[in-house]
Every structure is written in structure tokens, then in C-alpha cells.
Amino acid sequence: MNMSGESLLVILVVGIAAGWLAGQIVQGTGLGLLGDLVVGVAGAFIASWILPQLGIYLGSGIVSAIINAAIGAIVLLLIIRLVRGRSRWGGRWSGGWRNRW
8 A cells, every 4th residue: 555645644634633623522631742643543443434334424525534533533532531440530539549548
């Protein structure tokens, strides 16, 4: 597979935009620019697998690619939040079990 510089640039822009948008929707993740890029690109792969399984097609173009990737990034951020636990984002267990005694 041969990838041009333009297609790589589009992937990076879509990844950053989708990761930033997902970070704004799922408050409290705070992954930074590189983290947003990784989450956005990974979210694009997740959404490209999940959305067709659900029968959802958003069309083509850069805006639909960003929305598609943002949906996948939101799913990924919610999974990260579940794996890390709620304490990191001020959930009901934010004090930790040591502070309960």
C-alpha cells in the first residue's frame, strides 16, 4: 500500500479533529494533542467497523470522516474511562479506599 503525503496529512487532521471533539464531549480525559491524535485515528478504525455493523452510513467527505472518527473516539474514550476507573475523573470513589477508613 502506497500512501502519499497528502493522504497522511488528511489522516492526521481527521485524527486530531476527531480526538479533540471526542475529548470535548467526554469531559475529563485530558490526553493532550498526541493522545487526541491517537484516539482519533483509533476511533476512526473502531467506527469504520462498528457503524456498518449497525447499518449506519454517514456518507463521504472530510466532515463525515471527522464525525465518523469522533463517534469511534467517543466509544474508545468511554472504554478507557471504564478500564481506568471512575476515580481519575472525580467519580464517587475519588477518595480511594484508603481514605474511607
